[in-house]
Amino acid sequence: MTKFTINGTEHAFEGDPYMPLLWYLRDFAQMTGTKFGCGVGSCGACTVHLDGEPVRSCQTFMSDIEGSSITTIEGLESKASKAVQQAWDEMNVVQCGYCQSGQIMQAVGLLVSNPKPELSEIDEYMAGNACRCATYQRIRGAIVRASELMEA
């Protein structure tokens, strides 16, 4: 039995300990904001926060999360999260939107650890999150904007 919390709610799981957290979220908890993009950690669409740190949920086994606190796109509440979501809205970042949950989780992770990132730091931190619509320019700009909003 693995026990953990998702967005503050307690969960327990008894199945395959090697199942990636991604599939627990999507199929068992029916929280589908976290997306399946590649299954191999190459795209970042499945990014969630594990004890506050962005991780790829497709590469996180259920056996790895005993006692952990998971935050998903559905549970974003922090100041940085709200700033990121507001900036995403203001700058019309989304196109198809399928990767954006992961982009936002990664961006919040960046701003929590580095509230005023340089452009090069943004590029480096976000490089693992693919967007096939190529919304990168706006993601970059929205992170800068979110950084400003956090200061306000």
Place this chain on the structure above:
Amino acid sequence: MTLTTSRRNFLIGAGASATALVIGLKASGALAATPEAAAAAETSFTPFVRISAEGKITAVIKHFEMGQGTTTGLTSLIAEELNADLQDVDVAFAPSNNDLYKNLAMGMQGTGGSTAMANSYQQYRRAGAAAREMLIAAAAEKWNVSAADLTLSDGVISGAGKSAPIADFVTAAAEMPVPAEPKLKDPSDFRIIGKTGIRRRDTSGKINGTAQFGMDLHLPGQIIVAVLHAPRTGAKVASFDASGAEEVAGFIEAKAKQDNSGVFVYATDTWSAFQAREALSVEWNFDAAESRGTDDIRAEMMTMVNSDPEFTVKADLSQQEAADALASADQVIEAEFWFPNLAHAAMEPLNCTISPREDGGIILHDGCQFPALVHPTIAGVLNLDPSKVEIRTLLAGGSFGRRANAESDYNVEAALAYALTDRTKPVKMVWSREDDVRGGYYRPAFAHKVRVGLDASGTIVAWDHRIAGQSIAKGTMFENFMVHEGVDHTSVEGIPDTPYAIPGLHVGLTDSKPLSKVLWWRSVGNTHTAYVMETMLDMVAKAAGQDPVDYRLKLLAGGTADQNRLAGVLREVADKSGWSNKAPEGHARGVAVHKSFGSYVAEIVEVSGTVEDGVKIEKVTCAVDCGIVINPDVVIAQMEGGIGYGIGHVMRNAITFDGGEVVQSNFYDYEPLRMPDIAAIDVHIVASTDEPTGVGEPGVPPSGPALANAIAGLGKRVTHLPMVENGVTFL
């Protein structure tokens, strides 16, 4: 935002109350209004806007949303004519009904070819304007005042000393005569169309995790099916052993596909389905399987472009005359080009859910791009009367052409998987990224060979252009209107119809033999034809000792509308990029301009570094003329996205075959563009009063050749793609 997609909700209207007023078109094209119940029964009526008794406005969207902004754009038209805030108008996807929601550019219900706005601009505005006039007429009658004294804004009708919400008039409005030609708003009164700072209508769900894509559907009792696809086209399942899969907790059963081209693996959840698929042991029969590789096909196509073409596409000069002109030219610039197969690889791996209806019919749930094709095809596969097949359109996590499939391939596969069950539970077919990358329907590979003759002044005297590649349309239902005298227009578009005044143009085409299924890929033939035309012109300009922008402008000086608009975006991009100023030390710039899907786009790429140690893409400047702009920011976003999509693939992507098998499988070997790849993109819109044209695709074609022309400035001319396999390193 609420995306109401179900038929039931469509009939009763979003929210608690019945819809009271519906405006749309009759089959004749005339405007019509009818209460919702009548709309359901009257098949020749196409609703575009519904207004509930409470005054809630809903735009009924006939083009699906794959990120291109159609929910924002079409809803804007309704909101504009009704003077409503865009965010206050609900969005509902139209049900699948080809008679009602035909794309006028396609002759069927479907999205593609960057047509949504061109097709719908007048339709949706007229519907919105008619609703406005009928509401005002109802108020005028009730208040016994002149309609001319009343205005509608933000859900309130006011004037003649009175004011009341539209909810008070909706029912009466439905009884008003429908204006044959409602007065559309004067552009000077627009508050949404053409304005900056308009927020997209589909953002909220996409940033808080509530937006529902096909992949996110979770129906009670659903079964997940993964598909073990044949490793090579034509391979068949000889036998399989599922004993390993029995060890997987959620595994239900495995069944060979009806045509033995794979095995369906049914499970209670996605992880179990994928695990059970891994554990299957299959004996394949490769007797009829494809065994060639990309190297074979490439050699064959290179031979084709060095031989007499199969079809003559355009012959200002005969082939002999062109040869003679080249022989007597002062100089001849020639190059061979290679374009590999490309996968669309949208972020959402393909998936489709089929759920049973109580009457024995089914509901197909998908981000469905061609409902008009999927509908009858699925009815046929499941042997159902078409009236028993319903399509519910969900958001699509990208498409880039992949979902616009004449064969409805992945929908058919889901239906086949459903057909092998007892048809009592929903079956959700989920492809993995590997299925998606290796699943065929690629951008066809193409080879070109071009020889351009110049006279002593650097003027073109002959242009001999030979193309070889696999036809997209031949053998499909699109053949009839896309293939003329043997020439698939999508193989050559942008060359015989180039707006450049190129004298002595001879264009020939040879169809290559199929290696895999091929399909349109964002901007279709223009993905390779623009690259060839625009890099050749750069080589020609250089040989003539002239500036590449000036040389192009001379070829666009004939005064046609196409030439003027191309020249317009070219001048704009040159101006905005500082083209006339020397590039900074160590930097180089390249330009390209191309018309596709009715829109005109010019791009200038600035790079730095060296091809050996790494090229850095510093900036892409873009100018676009797409006629009247509904939402400038959506246009800019589509240019940014098209530039990224085009450049990423030109840099480093190829689908290759080895012994009939696709070599690539996931994003680690089909590496997408990443954020650090392009430092900045700067898009400018050239104002126009022409009818709106597409923006989803036209940003792609100039991006590759502009990059190639920039890199040529660093000393390396790349004509075989992808660049990383032909001598260019990127930082």
